[in-house]
Amino acid sequence: MTVECPDVEVESGVEAEPLAGLAVRARDGDSAAFEGLYRRLARSVHAVLLARVRPSDAEELTQEVFLRAHQRLRMLEDPALVGPWLHAMARNAAIDRLRSRGRRPQEETLTDRSARAERSDDELRARMLEHIRALPEAYRETLMMRLVDGLDGPAIAEATGLTHASVRVNLCRGMEMLRSRLKEEGWP
């Protein structure tokens, strides 16, 4: 069996390698490839989580998802779908976390907040999260990836396995809905 040089590859080659190739190598036990998957997909996994759970949980669950993925990589049937596979695990992890917390509200409600005169950045952030979370799933996850975790359209397409056209539509429609809701609420 050939084992590639893990850290050297992490520093140089994994950024350009197709995700499917990384997934195959990671499934075969190549630790550098697994770290490469983390580098390339952690942000989209985080965004999927943040679309559902509070920020501190999203940060922690991102690592949890990759830990589970590492343990279950052999169950990944189609390496080309490693992104969607990780995102599905992230959605399940978020559901488990919400159940364990008894589905308590993740942040204060908009009504409670709108009664306040003071709008700190933290509050604005929390309100914005709620607005994005209220969007349809396809839009909310895509916008989280774009607006929070900084992925551009092509990177989102790669991570999600969606076509460029689909991602572009999700981004535009999601942003359109978000603008509309923000306008209704009197955002500047």
Add this chain to the structure above:
Amino acid sequence: MSDDYLWNRSGRDEDVERLEQLLEPLALQSDVPRPRAGNPGRLAIVAAAAALLVAILASVLRPVEPSALPERIDFPDVGHVRTEPGARGRVIRQSPEQVRLRLDRGTIHASIGAHVKPRLFQVETPVTTCVDLGCIYTLTVDAEGRSVVSVTLGRVAFVDGAREVYIPTGASCRASRRGSGTPAYDGAAPEFIAAVHAFDDAPSVERARRVASLARKEDRLTLWHFLQDAAVVEVGCDALVRLWELPPDVTREATLRRDPDALAAWKRHLGYTW
């Protein structure tokens, strides 16, 4: 309105840029498990108050004997530990400067946040201390105290005395009463791993040569650690030169002297960043 900025950041869109700026602090703290400074300010004050409370409680309730660890231990703003049935130990310290767990027996799976500063989270076993450098790992201690760490992501260090052993993603290392062993990648050939274990059990130049003879280029992690050991530095150096050649500006003599700059240059030459 053009959606080019939303799609690939070409052009301008003030709304989107404002949202990006507002939401950026919520982004994943790090794409890779690299160390980052802890959260200052209010969080530190809260943590300090919590640490004081913990210290007061600990002084009253300090357990004498290792007890069964709960199934999961959460360390706010640091990470968590899942334990397997039978794991015994205790939380020794929990403060903004250090979270220290004692594992006397059994297995734990630690998941420490990428944002946590390196060395903050430590697990003490009967024979070594496992120091987190930002990662996910599994640590097992058997009835004799022998410890084995396997790193899923990131890296840890085994620290005993002045010696530090670095274990990165995909590698494992054992430690015993004799001290920390030699790390090796889990994907290495079984014969190679067996030779490393044999060396750790009873170190000798002959056993080191056996390891070196079986080493391939990708086994550089193990060979680099030989450079730390005066008894086998020559074996490690010769094997590394054969597989990787000398780094620029490093001499064999400096390597054999275990000159810190030479060893650091070797690390960089081999692709390591720790």
